[in-house]
Amino acid sequence: MDYKIVRNGNKLIMSKLSVALGIDIGGTNTVFGFVDKEGKCVAESSIPTNASESAERLFERLFPKVDAVYQSISKNYYLVGIGIGAPNANYYTGMVEVPPNLNWQIVNVLEIVKKYYDIPTAITNDANAAALGEMKFGAAKGMKDFIVITLGTGLGSGIVANGDLIYGHDGFAGEIGHIIVVDGGRNCGCGRKGCLETYASATGLRRTVFELLCNSNDPSKLRNITFEEMTSKMIYEAAVDGDKIALSAFTFTGEILGKALANAVAVTSPGAIILFGGLASAGDILFSPTQKAMEDNMLNIFKNKVKLLPSALHNGNTAVLGAAALIWNELEKGKTQSSEFAPVENWDVM
């Protein structure tokens, strides 16, 4: 449905439908889209992020493109807010602080955006945006307590309790990827050892393959690929082909992840844990050892109660849907003000 018939005095008029702009700032591309209340992305596009440039310069390039796309849909749609997902973004302050893959320092993104569009805008990190996306449009619809785990280069998490995302007192909650799961274990990018993401992530999976290539004598096609060249997709394809090393790597990853999830369940008692991101699309090869380890290590009262689900965001770019869900969520909670429909002067009389 792209419009709504409403009564205005004694005339029937067609109102425009409201859409939110979702922007996902990645290390390579910045993707954006206009997403309606039901999670339908009515138009989307992207620009290269150019990680070496400043944040100001990114938005200077981004907004003319946004304007052009908005122009093309503005006959039927009315923009009510902007949601942004970005690495190291802080919901409370609007700042992005020294993101790992961008050459930004500490930047107030909300202030920059305000220069272009002075409408309700919110920002959070990508894992939190994913959690809100699943709550509004995906696998967590109707749930008030769940956890989304994003399995990419690292491991991110967005935790929802009582229907609200947990940001913590400083805006940095949800660092399940940096729970130490192996004392004195693998070196982590954070400077410590044994963090969950050094095992359960695309990078962690690759590290596990190399540990297995060292410890085992099993033949494997992965023995012909360098560390730098190896991707989780290659490991997945080898596993599907029955490669023992690749299969063992997925099993080990699932075991460590499942054990950590059992501990996370003891903290917030979610009704579901949703796996999101590239690695999560490995399906049963990852889900089945994860589920088993989670149940095996779970406190009795939680056993067989927590669903382990794949992401159900398929309808467009998932990160854009998450970013749009962030601002939809704000608007619906009345945290920022807006009207569902365009003002009367913007309506088209039928």
Added chain:
Amino acid sequence: MDYKIVRNGNKLIMSKLSVALGIDIGGTNTVFGFVDKEGKCVAESSIPTNASESAERLFERLFPKVDAVYQSISKNYYLVGIGIGAPNANYYTGMVEVPPNLNWQIVNVLEIVKKYYDIPTAITNDANAAALGEMKFGAAKGMKDFIVITLGTGLGSGIVANGDLIYGHDGFAGEIGHIIVVDGGRNCGCGRKGCLETYASATGLRRTVFELLCNSNDPSKLRNITFEEMTSKMIYEAAVDGDKIALSAFTFTGEILGKALANAVAVTSPGAIILFGGLASAGDILFSPTQKAMEDNMLNIFKNKVKLLPSALHNGNTAVLGAAALIWNELEKGKTQSSEFAPVENWDVM
């Protein structure tokens, strides 16, 4: 302040002040008290729990005593709600399910209470009640994100995020005591191995003393006490006297606890962690190794941000204050209905 002067038409009248009844059901005693909005306990009393009796029988004995105490203060106070703390209590269902130290099966406590007082009533477990007590009257006043750890026979936890207690989808969140911290570690009452509470609790401390008595040759007065007789108070007193085994036991306890707290911080990013209960009163002997281990193991972005505080509930029985805080919290959030003051017909004209 025990009353409030208000204008009623053109008369000045003295209204009664509202109080909440807090009830803490323990394995040995059931303590109750009438607590005003500021956390002042205006009257309290207790009865033996008689753990072998049914829940129905407990309340049959309890409420005549409650009535008598209420009678004695009812000239100045007006009862607006009842909060109950009990082991294995579920906030959502009002049920207490097979509590460890009571001979109850599955009991709907809210239904039983309704027979005696048909006013807003809520129930939760003791650790959650402690967290609400700290938020309303104690060390967490004004905080929206914090964790309370209760160190007693076991380790309980109450987690507050966004100003609300996290109950989880089933009412059982906050089982930080059952996070597995040592793979294949000490046997836990829950049937698994290596749970945090097998190390960080009064019982855990005693177990650690016995491990040290075995591994070390240091002389210690604790060598003359049996496992059954040894209390955490004895270990504390030995530590204060400079007993090496006792001191090492506290250090080890703090190290394990601090490390686990660093992981908990990565999940909900609390502004403070509050240690509550008998063992927490050991002061620096416990706090100092805990704080050090927490900071040493913390992800960079959280370092030096999280306060480690002792409970600040001193004004009466802490468990009663917590139970009263539960219902005060409900009433103030408008989750259940009540009026702050007594109806006009109950007011005393000055």
